[in-house]
Amino acid sequence: MRDPAPIPQSPAVALSAVSKNYGEVAALELLSLDVPCGELVCLLGPSGCGKTTTLRLIAGFTSPTRGRVFIEGADVTAKPPHLRNIGMVFQHPALFPHLSVFDNVEFGMRNIGVAKPERRKRVDAMLATVRLADLGARYPRELSGGQQQRVALARALVLRPAVLLLDEPFSSLDAQLRIHMREEVRALVHQLNATTVLVTHDQEEALAIADRVVVMNKGRIEQIGAPSDIYDVPQSRFVAGFIGRCNLLPCKSAGAARTVTIEGGHLLSIANDPAGDKGVVAIRPEHLVLANGQSPNNLRVEVLQFTYLGSRTHLHVALQNLKMLIDLPSAEAKGLSIGQPLELSVDPAFVRFLP
């Protein structure tokens, strides 16, 4: 008898050509996504882009109009939420107000018939992990917002779900606590090797926390990639404009490889071959620097306005009729004045053509 062929490990979550319509409105269109085990994926996009719908489809709170949802390789499309191996944390902690912290964390294990001594052991261990070991007897209303959200995390993670779903879990916290909590969550899910899907509209949060970012717009995936890929190599005008700030300059193909013509006939060397005759080039404000001698990508601009931001200064400049934003270290911006002509340059590696 031969050994059975090794079964390739299934992704923790897979969405296969999923569409969701609300009446005439398409919230999701043919969305496919694999989330490998142990990965922290952020669904990022403006409100109404379908990111929350995607999360709720994985959880089972909504069902797709078409397409299938898989968790650990099993088709769960028709299964209700309580039969899917998920954990979820909501925008607000949503702790059970009538149960103590301990009972909140124990709740799920009672539903799947974990024996009492085992339950006690796992609750204690999980509360220690989220640094709430001493607060088991408290009630949710006696905890701070951050503590409540940690209980919500503990309550979900103690079940060791195939995937942890986080629906803007930091949005109810104040700015400082939000940053602290997201660091803590990242450390925690990596420590437990918990596959996690996080929904957020906050790009900084997504870039800071995710292994992989899924940028969504109008019910479709615009781009999937590591945070630095998403920021450095945006593949559509939407991604370039949505993640960070970006100058999008209309351009034409100049005929030669990796060269385009922009406003005023300037030739620009760029990082990729233009796909098509017309498009835009995307340049991040911080990649435009004051020219230092002759370089192929010199641009002569006029300063329109300053915005001083402490360590950085934003310059609004005009390249003939094109307005651009430049992000300079404040030390370099010192001594510049409005109306002054300025020689800028940009490394071709940071200029990309987008159709």
Added chain:
Amino acid sequence: MPWQNSRLSLLGWALFQLAAYSVLALPSLVIIGASLNPASTFSFPPRGLTLAWYVKAMETPAFTDSFLLSVELACLATALSLLTGTPAAYALQRYRLPALQPLHSLLLSPIVIPAIVLGIGLLMFANLIGIGQGLAALLLGHFVLTLPYVVRTLISSFSLFDVVLEEAAQSLRASRPVVWFRVILPNIIPGLLSAAIFAFVTSFGNVALSIFLVSGSAATLPVQMFAAVEHSSDPTLAAVATLVILVTGAIVLCIDRLANLQRLI
């Protein structure tokens, strides 16, 4: 002087309050007074103190039987209204479908329809379906009477209960029954209690509807009292009435303790 003015207005306010409470409490006080009066006819103020009428009330089967019937009826009607009204209120609050709006109005309509109209209608209906007068017809009537209070109270309970808690429970492997019994019900206990008490008191004190539906041999306590007052001025009735006031008062006190009365009305 200002402090005199404020003292005066305070005094005026106190007097006004006293008058208002007196008007509300006086009928009860008269009844209680009469029940303790040794005179053999209904009179006030009392010229002595006796508990004889209470003893007589306890020894009169017409009152004790009808009291037990009223308690039984109120318990059954309350239970039936809670069992059906809780899911109904949940559906009305959670699923705001346009199709449910007429149902909502229908469920609450017994509050605005005069009980006497309801009584006549129910009597005809009971005869039509062949149950006639008696406990079954009474239960049906009191169910209709108490259901709106239950539905109204619980709709407000459910609107204060965050639906995300249900989703959180489902994400923690709770099936629908577990969500109901371990998450929803424990959180609406105050609403359930006040709904139960509203329903019980409404049923227990009702005459206008019951009078059409009681069978000759077994009347509810309020109907029995109504009949008794027509052809006797025996202070026993005052004793019975005082007991009803005490029972109802105790129950209302419970509402006040268990839930915020103002929020529910």
